[in-house]
Amino acid sequence: MLNTFEKIQALMVEIFQVPEEKITPELKQEDLENWDSLQHLNLMLALEQEFGVTLDVDDLNTLTSVPAILKYLE
Amino acid sequence: MSFEITFNNWADTHGKITYGQVPWDSEIFGFPFIELRISEYFQGLSESLSEYIDHITKNIQSRCLVFVKIPSKQTNVIKALTFQGFYPVETMVGIHGNLQSLKPGRTFERLHLRPAKNDDKPKILDIARHAFSLDRYHLDPNLSDEKANYRYEYWLENGLKNQDLVLIYEDLSKNKTLGFCHLRDINPDTVDFSLGAIDPSYQKAGLGVMMYRECLSLCKIREKKKMITRISINNIEIVNIFSDLGFVFREPTTVLHWYGDHSQEKI
Numbered sequence: 001m002l003n004t005f006e007k008i009q010a011l012m013v014e015i016f017q018v019p020e021e022k023i024t025p026e027l028k029q030e031d032l033e034n035w036d037s038l039q040h041l042n043l044m045l046a047l048e049q050e051f052g053v054t055l056d057v058d059d060l061n062t063l064t065s066v067p068a069i070l071k072y073l074e
Numbered sequence: 075m076s077f078e079i080t081f082n083n084w085a086d087t088h089g090k091i092t093y094g095q096v097p098w099d100s101e102i103f104g105f106p107f108i109e110l111r112i113s114e115y116f117q118g119l120s121e122s123l124s125e126y127i128d129h130i131t132k133n134i135q136s137r138c139l140v141f142v143k144i145p146s147k148q149t150n151v152i153k154a155l156t157f158q159g160f161y162p163v164e165t166m167v168g169i170h171g172n173l174q175s176l177k178p179g180r181t182f183e184r185l186h187l188r189p190a191k192n193d194d195k196p197k198i199l200d201i202a203r204h205a206f207s208l209d210r211y212h213l214d215p216n217l218s219d220e221k222a223n224y225r226y227e228y229w230l231e232n233g234l235k236n237q238d239l240v241l242i243y244e245d246l247s248k249n250k251t252l253g254f255c256h257l258r259d260i261n262p263d264t265v266d267f268s269l270g271a272i273d274p275s276y277q278k279a280g281l282g283v284m285m286y287r288e289c290l291s292l293c294k295i296r297e298k299k300k301m302i303t304r305i306s307i308n309n310i311e312i313v314n315i316f317s318d319l320g321f322v323f324r325e326p327t328t329v330l331h332w333y334g335d336h337s338q339e340k341i
Contacts, residue, residue: 029278038314041280045180057182057245060279 004073008066012045015039028065040064047073087122090114093140102228103206103221105137112142115150121159134289136337139216146326160330164210164306167313171301171321173294178319179252179287184247187288190240190254195231197251198242202226205271208308216333229269230256236266241292243285252276255289260302265293267303283315 002010009036011024016022016034029035035043045056051073055063063069081094092111100105110126112119112137130138144151146165156162190198203223206212211222233256234240243253260266270289272282292302301321305312313323 036311036314037280037282038280038311038318040278041180041283044280057184059283060281061276064279 005066005070007050008047008069008073011043011050012066015042015046023066025066025070079109081109084126085122087116087118090116090119091122091126093126098228098232099225102225103139103217105135105139107112108138108140110140110142111314112144112151112155115148115154117236119151120154120157123154127158130332131334134334134336136335137216138334139214139287140332141210142332143329144326148162148219152328152330155330155332158332160332162328163213164308164329164332166327166329167307167323168325168327169301169303169305169316170324171290171316171319173290173301174296175265175320176287176290177320178291179284181284181288184245185243185252185281185284185288186246186284187241187255187292190234190242194242194251195206195234198240198254199227199230201251201254201271201273202269204274205277209306210329210331214331214333216331216335226269226271230254233258233268241256241289243272243281243288252281253285255285256292259298262297263299265296265298265301267301278311282311283318286315287319 005025009020012018012023013020016032016039018032022032029040030055040060044060047053047063047069048055053073059072063072079094081092081238083089084091084093090113093108096107098110108130130140142155142160143166144155146152152162183212203226206223206226209222211217211225212219230240239257239259241255241257242251243255244251251273254270255267256269258266258268267289270286272285290301307313307326
């Protein structure tokens with residue numbers, strides 16, 4: 001069974017089309033070229049679907065790193 | 075100030091080379107901005123360009139910028155221009171969208187697009203002043219970033235004065251302005267998405283995607299069938315947004331500058 005980070009990693013690999021090793025627990029938006037505005041929105045929608053959460057507008061602006069997403073979900 | 079450019083024929087090129095001073099850019103930057111138009115490659119183009127540049131150089135009071143927009147596939151014209159000291163600063167693409175096939179997307183109830191009122195002007199002008207940095211005015215090392223920023227503020231201010239449709243994107247619960255869209259009706263069916271931006275502190279968070287989508291939905295409600303715009307290919311985020319919305323890209327255009335400076339002034 002995948003843990004939270006591994007689930008986020010799997011989503012990001014699919015959305016950003018990058019190898020798994022690029023998605024680290026410390027990853028920030030500015031460190032990954034493919035993590036642009038459009039893919040960020042797709043990621044937020046995917047997180048809602050995967051984890052059954054409803055994101056707020058403020059969350060869009062703050063969930064811009066893996067640590068922030070992990071903290072939000074846990 | 076006039077927003078028309080009067081084009082004059084250059085020498086005996088029979089209208090194949092024309093030029094005209096751009097009043098608004100000349101005023102903003104404080105020296106002549108001239109648009110050069112070349113209708114096609116022709117025998118003698120290089121000599122005509124050389125004569126034109128000589129003419130400009132001899133008549134500059136202090137500084138002068140000449141710009142030209144050429145379809146990117148006209149490589150022989152572009153080569154002739156670079157040989158005369160023009161340098162490429164930007165590639166633009168035309169974006170054409172069929173609004174009828176626009177699909178709805180995710181929205182947040184708190185976010186709202188509405189026509190801008192007078193009270194909104196300071197906030198959206200502030201966004202216009204800070205949101206743009208990938209265009210030729212910012213990329214040209216001979217031009218001041220401060221004046222390049224002001225150019226967008228000026229553009230939007232004139233849109234408001236002309237009563238173009240300017241929309242403000244806001245977070246209702248926080249009374250926070252997130253961005254704006256500036257639209258111009260070209261004809262009953264077609265709208266030009268003239269300018270749009272998200273506040274820099276909210277960029278890269280997906281808000282631009284939602285704003286653009288909502289703006290285009292609004293155009294569809296206004297019974298517009300098509301949307302057109304032109305953007306710099308440097309702005310890859312916006313390119314991807316429009317691609318995702320199903321729009322197509324046409325008319326790649328290379329923009330080149332020529333700059334002359336007889337002044338001692340430093341940028």
